Amino acid sequence: MRDDRWTTVTPSQYHFERAALEHIRRHLPDVEPYRAWSNFTFTADTGHVYEVDLLVAAPSGLYLIEIKSLRGRLANSGPNWIAGEPGSVRTFDNPLHLADLKAKRLRSLLDRQAAKQSVRLRIPYVQGAVFLSLPGLRVQLDDHQLHWVFGPESTPGQAAGPLPGIWSGLLDAPPRDERRQVSPELSKSLPQLLNGVGTGRSRRYEQVGSWKLDSKPFDVGPTWQDHLAEHAQLPHEHRRVRIYLT
Template structure:
């Protein structure tokens, strides 16, 4: 741990570009006794997530958590998803600012719990993204640009400056300003809240995880992992939050594991093993290819490649997998484009990265199904799946009339012949109509 009066580096930076990105902030932080910063630490949230924090700054401007992004390339957003282009290559990722806001919300909670009974008022921690490489334009606008900052001396000044326009300003709302007493005891509060060094390359058994998760929800963090023993393709590792009681989390994930072992269908993700990690139980998913993407990322990156037939085919893949589950009295309960993953399907002569015109899709998140009572799913769960399938189809066919997709379950629900069908048959009927509507709007593309 490296300390000075204003700045504490809890864990030495692993990558040189991270250190270079933080050094200008460290030098610019006012030496007035009111500003303190902690860099590169981790903490356990009340939900059981183990979060890493790139930088926490406390001062008259409030409590600020910065999530560092050192990646180069032109940046734009599509429906909240960040698309970064470098040369001919474009990659999709969740908004760094959204990740920062999630961590900030969890850090606020643990700090307030640590301050309980001490007559301290802990303001809300604000999460922001810090893009340290500004050599190319950042084309974020509106809500996508909120809470995104760049260096104080940018090469391409397309972002507000992190120190002068964020950390160096006093908070406009008094409730956001930490009092002098809080600033004085904040180091002790962080220690009490469980601040610890970052484990740069965590492991689960013989598998090495990526330094940061590729996906984050309120219930789990998902990592890419490589075997340290065998020359295998990477797998996906989902580390579940331990929550208030680890025993309940273990039981819930065991139910999900057993459920996924039962749902043997090409449109449903295959689970390999159930493992354990200090922060919570772990499910490890079989991955045949490296270029696995969530469906919302696939749509943001490759929508222009889809034909009417490929859009209808994607809807059928998801619908057939959902019907398979309902035939076994299992409802998903939380179907969305975030809960579906896909691989490319290159034709002969195409590279693996070029086969996104007709992706292979699988439903991957069955947590709500595992949490539901045993037996046939309730009518509410069935209705939720029908609406989820229609909403996913609407996103696949963005631009088509909403009432022919998202509004279709309501129209079917008043038809007596439809309501008498088994839920699996209802899913198949809805799938057929959604796919037909996708084909009918071929001229709209």
């Protein structure tokens, strides 16, 4: 996909994330209504600041894609995901939950901008999705945890992975619902609508006193966001820091 259709709001600092974005970009065609925006932030009506890895407009819908470059084994215990290799394992929430929340709040802002800018087009539902970008990941999730979870596309001669491909299984798939479809007219209006929403550059971290907070919250509530924090002078010191929204 050419640069005029793929907007890199913030260049990624991470090799695996850059590779994941490039993997998707190689498959996106230079035709309407395909467009994409990578690594940006927006502020929701609630005051939450959200980081978006990738937003893609495709014929079948608008997709907010959360990228996870996980190694080793991925399983779940109830709603929690457990990923890693022996000696380095972490537990976290299914990232689809946060992706869906971001998608709903972004759609609300797009809908408002469409009315404000007199864009007489219906804003479709924005679907959250998760892209597990590393091909060697051993996925052992329960079936009900696999909804809207995708992996990389297989190369010729390579055995298919355990997950549907991000291109063949999602972005190139036929429309599931006509209410989700993206028309060429809407696609052409999206840059202006997103500009009105106020999308900005992604930030690596925020600083609160001596603590550097990861820009992506790992838990959110109606009036707060929790971030992982690292001490600026003592890199092995970590805390959970809660920001209350006003």
